[in-house]
Amino acid sequence: MYFIHRNFLFFLFLFPIIFMGCKSKQEIQPSISSPSLVLKEEKKEKKEATVEIPKVEPSVEATKTASIEAPKVDNKSPKEERIRILYLGSWEGTLLPFMDAGKKSGGLAWIVSLTKKRTSPYTMIFSTGDLLSGDISDTKDITPALNMLNLSASALGNLELNYGAQGIKKRIEKISFPILSxxxxxxxxxxxxxxxxxxxxxxxxxxxxxxTEESAVQVVPEMIKGLTFRDPIRECGLCLKEIEGKVDIIIVLSNMRYEKDILLAEAYPKIGLILGRYDVDPTHLMARKGNVLISRINSKKGKEIGEIEILKMQDSWQCTMPKIYQIGPEGEDSIGLSPDEQALAFIQECQKQEKEMNEVIFENKQHLHGDYQDIRQKETNLGNLFADILLETRQGAEVALINSGCIRSSIPPGPVTKEILRNCLPYNNKIVEISLRGDILKEVLENSVAQYEKISGAFLQVAGLTFSFDTRLPKFSRVTEIKVLGEPLVQDKKYKVVTLDYITGGGDDYVMLKDYPVLYVCPEPMLKIMENYLKVHPDIKPGVEGRIIIK
Incomplete structure (x- = not known):
C-alpha cells in the first residue's frame, strides 16, 4: 500500500510537467531554411474571422484555415529580428473618401493616419502599382500626397504608363521612393x-x-511606343541571380494577376513574399505555394491596407497571417483615428483649385452600376447609358461600343458633380466613327469576351446591337448570335460604328482595328460629351435590356 501511495504522489508531481511539455511541443513549427517564409499562427485571445487558403493544385495542402489577426503592438527592442510590412494596391491618386457599400471609405488623410499608427522602427510600406489615376487631363501635382504615404518602394502599374515613358518620369521626379519594374x-x-x-x-x-505584360494592350498604344514588356517571370529570375547571397529575405511587388503570381512562386521558391495587385476575387487574397506566401487586397483607391510581420523563429523567417485594415471615415479599422492634418491641408488646397469640380451636373435618381466586376462581366445600366450617349453623338450611326475598362466606378443616387463623373470616366478618350464589315464586327465582339474569366476591361458595353455568347466554347468562337438594330448581322455588310480612339488604336488587344480608317474624330473628349448630355437630359432612367446574353 505504501508503494502504491508513493507512486501515486510521484505521478501527481510529474503530470503537470508532462502536460506542459506536450503543449509546448505542439506549438513548435518545423524549421525552414532562410529566406523562405512559412505561415505562423499566433495565439488568439478571442474568436476571429477566418479565411481559407486557396487551393493551388491537388498536391498542395491549401485547404487549411488561417486566422487573421493584426500583429500586436509591443515594446520589444528594435534589435529583435523582425520587420513589419504595410501594403496597398491601386490607390489611383484618390485623395478624398468615397462611398462604397453605403460607407465612406478611403481618403488620403485616413490612409496616412493609419500608416503612422502602425509604423514602428522596423516598418516598410509598399505599393503594388497604379498609384496614379492614369488620367492625362488631370494636371494637378500630387507629389506631396505620394510622399505622405511614406512608401519604401512601388511597382510600376499599367495606369502609370498612360502618361508615357517621359510623362511618368516627369510626374514622379520629386517623389521620395523608387518605382521598380x-x-x-x-x-x-x-x-x-x-x-x-x-x-x-x-x-x-x-x-x-x-x-503585368497586359499593359501592352491595356495602355493607349501611342503612349507606350518604344516600350517592350518582357516575360516578368524570366526577368525576375535574372534579378534573383544578381542579389543571390546578398539578402536575407526576398519580396516581390507584383502588378500581375493571381495566376501569374502562382507561376512565379512555383518558378522561384526562394522568394519569401509576393505582394500582388488588388483582386476582387476573395479566394485570391492569400495563397501559399510551398514556402512562398502570396497576399493581396480586395479593394482599390485606398479602401484597404494590408499588414504582415516577418520575424525570425528557430533560425527561419516566418510570416504572420495577413491583416487587412478597412480605411476611411466609416471604416471599421479607423474607429478612434483622426484624419491626418497635413494630408487634410493638402486636400483643402487642391479643393480650392478645383472648386468648379463641385458643380452639380444632374440629380441622379437610381444607382448606376459601374463596379469593377459588374461592368466587366455583364450588361449594366451605366454601360448602357454611356453606350447610348455615344450612339447619339453621330447621326446615322448604327452601333456604339465602349470598353468597360474606361468606366472606373458606379454613380450613386443623389447630386452628381463634375468630380464624381470624372472619377467614373478618368481617361482622356476621344469618340471616333469607323465603318466595319459584319465579319470584323463579329471579330471585335469575340475579343470582347475572349478574356471573360479574367474580368477584363476589354469587355464591351454596347448600343444598337445585341449579342449572345457561351463561355464554354473556345476563345474567339464564343459569340453565337448578333443582331444590329433588331436584324441578324450580315457578314459582308458595312456598319457605321461609334467607339473610342483607345479601341481603334489597338488598346485592350483590339488589334483588328489598329490603323483602321477613322471617318470622324469628335473634337471634345468623351467626358465633356457625357457631361453636356446629362445636363440637358437630367431625367435619365437607363436599365438592363438584354443587350448582352450570357449562356
Missing part, C-alpha cells in the same frame, strides 16, 4: 530600376518590382 524596357535598357536592397533592423531585404 524589372520587365519594362525602353530599347535594351530597363525603364526603371528592377530591384533595390534595403537593410532595416539589421535584416537585408531584396525588393523586386514586376509589371
Amino acid at each position: 524589372a520587365n519594362v524596357y525602353e530599347g535594351e535598357k530597363r525603364l526603371f530600376e528592377p530591384y533595390l536592397i534595403r537593410e532595416i533592423n539589421g535584416i537585408k531585404i531584396g525588393i523586386i518590382g514586376l509589371t
Whole structure:
C-alpha cells in the first residue's frame, strides 16, 4: 500500500510537467531554411474571422484555415529580428473618401493616419502599382500626397504608363521612393530600376518590382511606343541571380494577376513574399505555394491596407497571417483615428483649385452600376447609358461600343458633380466613327469576351446591337448570335460604328482595328460629351435590356 501511495504522489508531481511539455511541443513549427517564409499562427485571445487558403493544385495542402489577426503592438527592442510590412494596391491618386457599400471609405488623410499608427522602427510600406489615376487631363501635382504615404518602394502599374515613358518620369521626379519594374524596357535598357536592397533592423531585404505584360494592350498604344514588356517571370529570375547571397529575405511587388503570381512562386521558391495587385476575387487574397506566401487586397483607391510581420523563429523567417485594415471615415479599422492634418491641408488646397469640380451636373435618381466586376462581366445600366450617349453623338450611326475598362466606378443616387463623373470616366478618350464589315464586327465582339474569366476591361458595353455568347466554347468562337438594330448581322455588310480612339488604336488587344480608317474624330473628349448630355437630359432612367446574353 505504501508503494502504491508513493507512486501515486510521484505521478501527481510529474503530470503537470508532462502536460506542459506536450503543449509546448505542439506549438513548435518545423524549421525552414532562410529566406523562405512559412505561415505562423499566433495565439488568439478571442474568436476571429477566418479565411481559407486557396487551393493551388491537388498536391498542395491549401485547404487549411488561417486566422487573421493584426500583429500586436509591443515594446520589444528594435534589435529583435523582425520587420513589419504595410501594403496597398491601386490607390489611383484618390485623395478624398468615397462611398462604397453605403460607407465612406478611403481618403488620403485616413490612409496616412493609419500608416503612422502602425509604423514602428522596423516598418516598410509598399505599393503594388497604379498609384496614379492614369488620367492625362488631370494636371494637378500630387507629389506631396505620394510622399505622405511614406512608401519604401512601388511597382510600376499599367495606369502609370498612360502618361508615357517621359510623362511618368516627369510626374514622379520629386517623389521620395523608387518605382521598380524589372520587365519594362525602353530599347535594351530597363525603364526603371528592377530591384533595390534595403537593410532595416539589421535584416537585408531584396525588393523586386514586376509589371503585368497586359499593359501592352491595356495602355493607349501611342503612349507606350518604344516600350517592350518582357516575360516578368524570366526577368525576375535574372534579378534573383544578381542579389543571390546578398539578402536575407526576398519580396516581390507584383502588378500581375493571381495566376501569374502562382507561376512565379512555383518558378522561384526562394522568394519569401509576393505582394500582388488588388483582386476582387476573395479566394485570391492569400495563397501559399510551398514556402512562398502570396497576399493581396480586395479593394482599390485606398479602401484597404494590408499588414504582415516577418520575424525570425528557430533560425527561419516566418510570416504572420495577413491583416487587412478597412480605411476611411466609416471604416471599421479607423474607429478612434483622426484624419491626418497635413494630408487634410493638402486636400483643402487642391479643393480650392478645383472648386468648379463641385458643380452639380444632374440629380441622379437610381444607382448606376459601374463596379469593377459588374461592368466587366455583364450588361449594366451605366454601360448602357454611356453606350447610348455615344450612339447619339453621330447621326446615322448604327452601333456604339465602349470598353468597360474606361468606366472606373458606379454613380450613386443623389447630386452628381463634375468630380464624381470624372472619377467614373478618368481617361482622356476621344469618340471616333469607323465603318466595319459584319465579319470584323463579329471579330471585335469575340475579343470582347475572349478574356471573360479574367474580368477584363476589354469587355464591351454596347448600343444598337445585341449579342449572345457561351463561355464554354473556345476563345474567339464564343459569340453565337448578333443582331444590329433588331436584324441578324450580315457578314459582308458595312456598319457605321461609334467607339473610342483607345479601341481603334489597338488598346485592350483590339488589334483588328489598329490603323483602321477613322471617318470622324469628335473634337471634345468623351467626358465633356457625357457631361453636356446629362445636363440637358437630367431625367435619365437607363436599365438592363438584354443587350448582352450570357449562356
